[in-house]
Amino acid sequence: MRRSLFSTTIHYLLLLLAIIVVGYPLLWMVTMAFKPYPEWTTVSGFTWFPKNPTLQNFEFIFYGRAEGLVVSLDRTIIGPLISSLVTSILGTFIAVTTGTLAAYAVTRFGVAQSLPLSVLQLRLFPPLAVMIPVMVMWAFIGAVDTWWGLSLIYGIVTLPFSFWLMKTFFDEIPIEIEEAALVEGCSYARIFWRITMPIVMPGLATCSLFIFILNWSDYLFALLLTQKEWVTLPVYMATLTSAMGGQMYGMKAALGVIAAIPPVVFGILIQKHLVRGLTFGALKQ
Incomplete structure (x- = not known):
């Protein structure tokens, strides 16, 4: 006792x-x-x-200005906020869609058995080690300081997380369910969309939230691949700090409050799937 x-x-x-x-x-x-x-x-x-x-x-x-303050800003939060929303959402869509399809193909059809380790290699190297060739390639194809260039690199960098998380969720689904549907005459595409995806939806929601937070809080890639047009909130915060001499704590705190809203809202919208997705397969016998 x-x-x-x-x-x-x-x-x-x-x-x-x-x-x-x-x-x-x-x-x-x-x-x-x-x-x-x-x-x-x-x-x-x-x-x-x-x-x-x-x-x-x-x-x-x-x-960019406020009553009682003699300083002003050349750039307001509106542009960086839109940039962060656009690139983070598109990057999350690219990573989750590609990772989900690849994970299902490997899990159910045994396609490219070496793919899991190959995808994992994207995260084995520190970002600084790959940024120089990425910057050269992005400059060559005209993707520097563009919404699609930043979204694409976000999707590529977070792809390993999406692939491995979704592969874990697919591994937990008994293959007998899909085999029974196949015997009843369902096509593979219909099985995937009408049977497997509804079961794995909690895991998909959890994966999407995790990757969105990674993209939303990224600083390094946005710093090196944006110049003026598509500056994101983390880069904008650093600019605000340097411009104000590191003394505008109230403004930085206000920016932090605003930056915390989208992930919180996203989490609330998928909360009915979130808890189940975090414990998916934990009680499997």
Whole structure:
């Protein structure tokens, strides 16, 4: 009895510690986003919550200027926000579609048995090791600073994650289900779309969210493959930091709050599939 009580206490203490570790940066970011300029400088001292809440920081990044501030921005958040949404969504679509089809072909038909390890090689090298040839190729085909060039590299880089995650989900589906449908006269395409995909939909949703977050938070590829037209939010945040001398914490916090919204909304939209997708096959006997 005492041992059980002790274990439960330790469990909840560790859970509380994890919540504090994860929640502290989020609390700091959200509260800092609504603080006026004097409250997020070292002059007035640190406060947990804003004494005079304001939307000044959001106004600054959306309009390039704000009342009470003498500085201004040449670029607002609108362009980078659209760039991040377009490239992240298209990159996720490319990776998930290609990875799903390839994983199903390998799992069910034994096509290209060496493909899993070949795909994995895309992640064995650090990004910096492959960026020089990628930049040369992208410059040759005119893909630098374009929406399709950045979307394509996002799809290629995250393809191994999509392939291996979906292969794991397909491996958990008993092949007897598809064989029974095949005996009843279903074609392979109909089996895939009408039987297999509805079963694996939770895994597909989980895979899509994971890859979207990877693309959404990418900094290196966007930094090296964009110049002016298709700058994404992470690159824009770095520009904001350097332009403001690293002192505009309120504006950066406001930008962080806005950047956190799309993944959260995406997660809410697929939440009915998310929990099942994270535990897919865990209870298989």
